[in-house]
Amino acid sequence: MQVHATIASLRAARAAAGNTIEPAQRVAVVPTMGNLHAGHISLMRQARDHADVVIATIFVNRLQFRPGEDFEKYPRTFAADCAQLEAAGVDHLFAPDEAEMYPQPQTYYVEPPAEQANILDGEFRPGHFRGMATVVLKLLQITQPHAALFGKKDYQQLMVIRNMVADFNLPVKVIGGETVRADDGLALSSRNGYLSAAERLEAPRLFQVLTQVAVAVRAGNLDYKQLEQEAMTELKAHGWLTEYVALRKKLDLQCTPVHDSGLVVLAAARLGSTRLIDNLEV
Numbered sequence: 001m002q003v004h005a006t007i008a009s010l011r012a013a014r015a016a017a018g019n020t021i022e023p024a025q026r027v028a029v030v031p032t033m034g035n036l037h038a039g040h041i042s043l044m045r046q047a048r049d050h051a052d053v054v055i056a057t058i059f060v061n062r063l064q065f066r067p068g069e070d071f072e073k074y075p076r077t078f079a080a081d082c083a084q085l086e087a088a089g090v091d092h093l094f095a096p097d098e099a100e101m102y103p104q105p106q107t108y109y110v111e112p113p114a115e116q117a118n119i120l121d122g123e124f125r126p127g128h129f130r131g132m133a134t135v136v137l138k139l140l141q142i143t144q145p146h147a148a149l150f151g152k153k154d155y156q157q158l159m160v161i162r163n164m165v166a167d168f169n170l171p172v173k174v175i176g177g178e179t180v181r182a183d184d185g186l187a188l189s190s191r192n193g194y195l196s197a198a199e200r201l202e203a204p205r206l207f208q209v210l211t212q213v214a215v216a217v218r219a220g221n222l223d224y225k226q227l228e229q230e231a232m233t234e235l236k237a238h239g240w241l242t243e244y245v246a247l248r249k250k251l252d253l254q255c256t257p258v259h260d261s262g263l264v265v266l267a268a269a270r271l272g273s274t275r276l277i278d279n280l281e282v
Helices: 008-015 039-049 078-087 128-143 155-167 190-193 196-201 205-218 222-239
Strands: 002-004 027-032 053-058 092-095 147-151 173-177 241-249 264-269 274-282
Touching: 002 008, 002 190, 008 128, 027 039, 039 053, 039 078, 053 078, 053 128, 053 190, 078 222, 078 241, 092 128, 128 155, 147 155, 155 173, 155 222, 190 274, 205 222, 205 241, 205 264, 205 274, 222 241, 222 264
Parallel strands: 002 092, 027 053, 027 147, 053 092, 147 173
Antiparallel strands: 241 264, 264 274
């Protein structure tokens, strides 16, 4: 695996992989913020199904963190990450520092539409999707892939990226990877490491509650508001501080009339000081 700290180095490797209209080799990229777990590695392996050359990126993007969030303490485990990526067969790792990605203050931003970026996670993390979309666009421009893979656990992120790629006519196929879970159902996340032992035992309840909502909808219960409220009440009873439990349309995460189909139930809640998100397609 070749490791690149600069855009020039990565672009030179990218050009060598083929950068013509019909290249001999197809390229896939998997952007990450590092502290890799089995969910990330699953995406790396899936990328091989779509490309001859797999590029991973590691960059903790300051633009998508609000003041007071965990940018400074976000786990950085570069050596362990490199070992996992090499074992997974990744060809290139792009791991720039902030000076490389933002040599001067970023003045141009991707502004996702408010109806997509200011709901759900965006309501509780203002500006998050603006910063995320901006860095993803930069990474896609730098790596010039044919395919880009993102996990479905960050469902709203995936939706924003798909719509951004479509609106800007980027020649990239966006692929969503299924959420990888621990044996007890907890979605794998870099932030799970913040949980205490007692919190880790309680954490699977988030997925259990989402499963209950999905099962009820599949059985014909169309009282979405009541189902959402019952889920939030159960979480609160077990010590969670719930931000939202919401049944939405998969396409754009807008509220849906009860007769609609193609739904996903999403949740965000805090367990102690740790914020967890999860979702389940219905």
